[in-house]
Amino acid sequence: MFRVPLIVFCTFCTTLIFAQLETNIVPSGQLMTYDFFGPNYTVSNVVYDGSPNAVGSFNADSTNLGLSSGIIMTTGTVSCEGSNGPCGPNNSGGAGIDNNIPGSAYISALNSGADSYNASLFEFDIVSTLDTLKFNFVFGSDEYPEYAGSQFADAFAVYLAGPGIPGLINIARAPNGQHVSVNTINPATNSAYYVYNGDGSNTPYSADDTYIQYDGFTKPLKIEEPILAGEAYHVIMVIADAGDGILDSGVFIEKCDGCDTYVSIDETDQEGIKCYPNPANKVVNIESPVNGDLIVFNSLGQAIRTDLVKAGETTLVNDLPQGVYYFTIVGDNYRWQEKVIVLNQQ
Numbered sequence: 001m002f003r004v005p006l007i008v009f010c011t012f013c014t015t016l017i018f019a020q021l022e023t024n025i026v027p028s029g030q031l032m033t034y035d036f037f038g039p040n041y042t043v044s045n046v047v048y049d050g051s052p053n054a055v056g057s058f059n060a061d062s063t064n065l066g067l068s069s070g071i072i073m074t075t076g077t078v079s080c081e082g083s084n085g086p087c088g089p090n091n092s093g094g095a096g097i098d099n100n101i102p103g104s105a106y107i108s109a110l111n112s113g114a115d116s117y118n119a120s121l122f123e124f125d126i127v128s129t130l131d132t133l134k135f136n137f138v139f140g141s142d143e144y145p146e147y148a149g150s151q152f153a154d155a156f157a158v159y160l161a162g163p164g165i166p167g168l169i170n171i172a173r174a175p176n177g178q179h180v181s182v183n184t185i186n187p188a189t190n191s192a193y194y195v196y197n198g199d200g201s202n203t204p205y206s207a208d209d210t211y212i213q214y215d216g217f218t219k220p221l222k223i224e225e226p227i228l229a230g231e232a233y234h235v236i237m238v239i240a241d242a243g244d245g246i247l248d249s250g251v252f253i254e255k256c257d258g259c260d261t262y263v264s265i266d267e268t269d270q271e272g273i274k275c276y277p278n279p280a281n282k283v284v285n286i287e288s289p290v291n292g293d294l295i296v297f298n299s300l301g302q303a304i305r306t307d308l309v310k311a312g313e314t315t316l317v318n319d320l321p322q323g324v325y326y327f328t329i330v331g332d333n334y335r336w337q338e339k340v341i342v343l344n345q346q
Contacts, residue, residue: 020063020087021058021065023056023057023058023072023079023086025052025053025056028052029048031056032046032048032071032122036070036255037133037135040129041126041256042127043125045124045125046122049119050101050119050120051077051120053079053099054076054077054078055071055072055073055074055122056072056078057071058071058078063212064195064197064210065217066138066195066220067220067254068254068255069255070254071122071255072252073237073239073251074120074239074250075096075099075154075248075249076095076118077248086140086212086213086214087213088210088213089205089206090200090205090206090213090215092142092213093142093199093200093215094142094200095142095200098246099245101118101119102119103115103116103241103242104116106157106159106236107119107242110170111181114151115242116241117240117245118240119238120238120240122235122238123237125233126235127230131226131229131339132224133227133233133235134225134256135223135253136221136223136253136254137172137223137252138217138251139180139217139218140212140214140216140250141247142213142214142247142248142249143215143247143249144186145196145199147247152182152241152242152247153182153183154239154241154242155239156180156239156251157236157237157239158172158235158237159235160225160235162227162231162232162233163233163297164227164228164231164328166295166303166328166330168236169335171223171225172223174190182242182249193218193221194217194219195217197211197214197217198215199215214250220254226326226337237251239251273287274286275338275340278338278341279343280320280340280342281342282318282319283316283317283319284316284320284327284342285314285315286309286314286315286327287314287315288310289312290334291308291310291311292329292336293306293307293308293331294307294308294329295329296326296327298323304325321344322342322343322344323341324339324340325340
């Protein structure tokens with residue numbers, strides 16, 4: 001199958017041998033190490049499902065990516081040989097390898113059941129000494145920019161399950177609460193978080209190897225999800241092609257070795273939700289501009305109360321005993337959570 005590109009390719013391209021982005025195909029068991037997310041997290045029971053050539057390590061210190069080093073997961077190859085992998089310069093507007101392997105039901109579900117292809121998936125358990133799961137990532141694709149808004153909506157998701165989580169939730173979200181894909185972050189949608197990287201034929205992108213191969217990618221985004229310290233959570237990271245398996249996408253997940261804080265994709269005030277007072281004295285007020293389902297979890301992760309939050313109205317949560325709670329509001333396209341402390345005051 002061949003997809004006719006919507007761009008004009010260069011009549012000649014120069015391939016530089018030593019690209020600034022360094023990648024290595026590494027056995028999956030050596031990539032997601034127990035301390036990958038930093039000293040406050042312990043990773044175990046790691047499983048990888050996908051092409052062995054589609055996952056590896058990266059070092060991007062001398063590139064325009066915005067991250068340092070970590071794991072790269074792709075829908076094609078991580079190899080720097082030729083122009084089909086992620087390494088620069090961006091001298092091809094249609095880079096990609098079809099691995100001819102299945103897609104992922106997780107990615108298909110994000111795209112209303114559409115077919116997906118060439119999935120790469122990491123699955124593991126994690127325990128933290130903190131009350132938040134944090135890491136940074138960049139999603140890039142050669143579907144950019146010409147196929148943004150089409151059926152070729154390659155996507156990346158991070159699913160989380162465990163105490164205090166209502167089922168299995170996707171915590172990798174665009175700033176407006178949507179999942180991360182070619183269609184949700186691009187020149188027209190959430191453009192403030194999109195990085196233009198050439199079309200494969202224009203300079204300086206096609207001649208300077210500090211530019212990576214993907215025609216576009218997100219700014220470094222941060223996942224910052226509330227969890228319960230000391231409890232075990234299950235994580236599924238997955239990326240896949242959508243629509244067809246031709247042009248590749250990749251996600252760079254930064255290893256937390258003195259990693260920085262970047263753009264937050266889970267701002268609690270982006271939906272205008274207010275939870276006050278905090279700390280509270282038995283009564284907590286919830287104000288929201290949108291409808292949602294409120295679930296109150298105790299410190300053990302047990303749901304102790306549910307309410308309907310109505311837009312423009314104040315919801316009162318009364319008579320809470322002293323303790324730490326996690327207030328979660330789930331709507332159609334968002335999930336909001338905040339830790340609330342209730343004091344034992346008369």
